[in-house]
Amino acid sequence: xxxxxxxxxxxxxxxxxxxxxxxxxxxxxxxxxxxxxxxxxxxxxxxxxxxxxxxxxxxxxxxxxxxxxxxxxxxxxxxxxxxxxxxxxxxxxxxxxxxxxxxxxxxxxxxxxxxxxxx
Numbered sequence: 001x002x003x004x005x006x007x008x009x010x011x012x013x014x015x016x017x018x019x020x021x022x023x024x025x026x027x028x029x030x031x032x033x034x035x036x037x038x039x040x041x042x043x044x045x046x047x048x049x050x051x052x053x054x055x056x057x058x059x060x061x062x063x064x065x066x067x068x069x070x071x072x073x074x075x076x077x078x079x080x081x082x083x084x085x086x087x088x089x090x091x092x093x094x095x096x097x098x099x100x101x102x103x104x105x106x107x108x109x110x111x112x113x114x115x116x117x118x119x
Contacts, residue, residue, distance in 0.1 A: 008104050019056045029105035036111045058084040074099045
């Protein structure tokens with residue numbers, strides 16, 4: 001399984017790790033949406049406010065652990081660090097990022113704190 005994302009997803013992660021709001025925003029389509037922590041941000045104005053406050057503002061970085069291609073979408077599992085509230089979170093915060101890309105722009109990004117499915 002590849003552990004290196006490609007294309008605009010690579011650009012997005014590099015921009016997040018550089019804390020570069022404009023570079024992050026350049027990876028999104030105009031009418032994109034982001035769902036983070038059960039909150040949805042639609043369009044670049046709302047996404048920019050979210051990015052400025054909770055990604056760049058909290059100095060968030062991502063360390064890619066796994067990349068899964070799935071029917072044209074890409075799932076990136078990454079360890080997150082930053083100045084965000086870590087109350088009740090494990091020592092290592094692993095989040096799953098579900099990217100949909102069209103015309104080399106992110107049209108949707110859903111970030112979820114998944115837990116192991118124990119059946």
